[in-house]
Amino acid sequence: MALRYIHGTTAQHGGCDIIIDLLPTEARALGRADADELTSILDTALWALTLLRTGKDRRAGRDNVPMTVQPVTVENWHLAISLLESARTTLLAGITAAAIREHRLAGGSIGDLARAMDAPRSTAQTRQAKVLTAGVGEWEAWATSFPDEHQPSTDNWVYTVDLDPDETKAVGIDAGLMADWIDIVLWGLALLRTGYSHRGGLRRANLECWQALISDLVHKLEPRIKGIIDAAVRTHASMPGGTVADLALAMGVPTKTAQSRRDKILKEFPGGWERWAIGTSREATDDDDANPALNVPLPEHHTEICETAARDGRLGTTCNCGWRSPGLTTDAMEAARWGEAHRQEQAVKDTTIARHPRRPASPQETGPKAEPAHKTDVYDWKDGLVVCRCTCGWHGNPTSNIVAAALEGKGHRDGANS
Numbered sequence: 001m002a003l004r005y006i007h008g009t010t011a012q013h014g015g016c017d018i019i020i021d022l023l024p025t026e027a028r029a030l031g032r033a034d035a036d037e038l039t040s041i042l043d044t045a046l047w048a049l050t051l052l053r054t055g056k057d058r059r060a061g062r063d064n065v066p067m068t069v070q071p072v073t074v075e076n077w078h079l080a081i082s083l084l085e086s087a088r089t090t091l092l093a094g095i096t097a098a099a100i101r102e103h104r105l106a107g108g109s110i111g112d113l114a115r116a117m118d119a120p121r122s123t124a125q126t127r128q129a130k131v132l133t134a135g136v137g138e139w140e141a142w143a144t145s146f147p148d149e150h151q152p153s154t155d156n157w158v159y160t161v162d163l164d165p166d167e168t169k170a171v172g173i174d175a176g177l178m179a180d181w182i183d184i185v186l187w188g189l190a191l192l193r194t195g196y197s198h199r200g201g202l203r204r205a206n207l208e209c210w211q212a213l214i215s216d217l218v219h220k221l222e223p224r225i226k227g228i229i230d231a232a233v234r235t236h237a238s239m240p241g242g243t244v245a246d247l248a249l250a251m252g253v254p255t256k257t258a259q260s261r262r263d264k265i266l267k268e269f270p271g272g273w274e275r276w277a278i279g280t281s282r283e284a285t286d287d288d289d290a291n292p293a294l295n296v297p298l299p300e301h302h303t304e305i306c307e308t309a310a311r312d313g314r315l316g317t318t319c320n321c322g323w324r325s326p327g328l329t330t331d332a333m334e335a336a337r338w339g340e341a342h343r344q345e346q347a348v349k350d351t352t353i354a355r356h357p358r359r360p361a362s363p364q365e366t367g368p369k370a371e372p373a374h375k376t377d378v379y380d381w382k383d384g385l386v387v388c389r390c391t392c393g394w395h396g397n398p399t400s401n402i403v404a405a406a407l408e409g410k411g412h413r414d415g416a417n418s
Contacts, residue, residue, distance in 0.1 A: 031147025094139025
């Protein structure tokens with residue numbers, strides 16, 4: 001076995017050690033620098049998960065300073081985002097592109113690729129076309145090239161990630177799963193550079209090898225790394241000092257790009273992998289109140305009824321989260337009911353999400369409820385007649401006089417607003 005996952009070691013007193021072994025042939029193909037870089041992804045991802053799920057930093061201090069438990073700071077998020085974003089867009093992206101290209105060269109079909117990615121055929125086809133038309137990029141070339149040092153190695157290389165009991169409790173089984181996928185990435189990189197699998201006996205790389213590598217990269221590792229980054233960005237934005245300029249620096253992108261990405265994350269409800277990253281399946285603990293990652297407020301849903309086709313009387317309902325009503329209607333009350341049903345459904349989903357089981361409910365309004373704004377417009381009715389409708393559900397009498405219908409609507413608005 002290339003991966004060892006040991007619980008309850010003496011040193012950790014209930015923690016766990018994750019040990020990755022590289023065979024001498026794999027060590028020669030990878031080189032020390034590349035192997036160190038790839039295994040550091042595992043260490044960083046587990047550290048970030050611990051930050052997100054406990055709100056505390058348990059990393060050892062510099063210069064052999066004993067490990068201390070510190071509150072999570074904005075600098076922690078800068079470092080986590082920087083390391084994971086860089087790994088996702090360079091090393092992992094290069095290995096994934098190379099594996100998709102090799103899969104195609106080995107005779108893999110779009111259907112095979114879709115199954116490996118656990119994605120629709122259209123998604124797999126788009127991903128493959130992007131790789132094939134772009135040509136071999138810098139990081140894909142890195143993934144298929146032997147390291148510069150290429151020093152002979154006759155010994156196994158051993159990488160160990162130690163988790164203390166609290167970290168083990170926070171990360172749980174995810175630690176072993178992520179370690180297994182990083183181990184597959186190391187195997188895949190040696191596979192790309194040598195054309196052979198060195199585990200379980202020497203054998204030439206075949207279609208099944210590329211499918212296994214793509215599955216672990218695209219279906220398992222990529223979404224989890226992205227979920228951790230999204231959760232870190234959302235939490236970073238909620239903390240004092242979490243500026244867009246610092247986020248851009250951590251991501252290695254222009255400020256405009258960082259602003260766009262942060263706005264997209266904050267606008268949307270946390271996706272499944274972001275909820276996984278913050279550990280929604282855990283029971284609430286007393287420490288959760290101090291964890292900003294578990295207390296980031298969810299966005300509110302605001303629906304609006306709007307005309308969707310010019311002067312044909314059809315209305316639709318939209319929401320700021322991107323939801324649209326299932327159809328169109330000429331009945332404003334029906335459109336309003338669609339919006340109310342959507343808001344109620346999302347309220348149930350928010351409870352199910354359980355980002356923080358004891359997250360306080362939104363403050364209730366104590367004053368009188370504000371009346372909705374009255375907006376009227378004239379619509380075609382039938383047989384050459386028109387009618388004026390209001391967003392509150394009121395509608396006037398059908399008439400052949402457009403001006404009269406508009407005046408009737410004005411009278412309704414004046415009466416309602418008074």
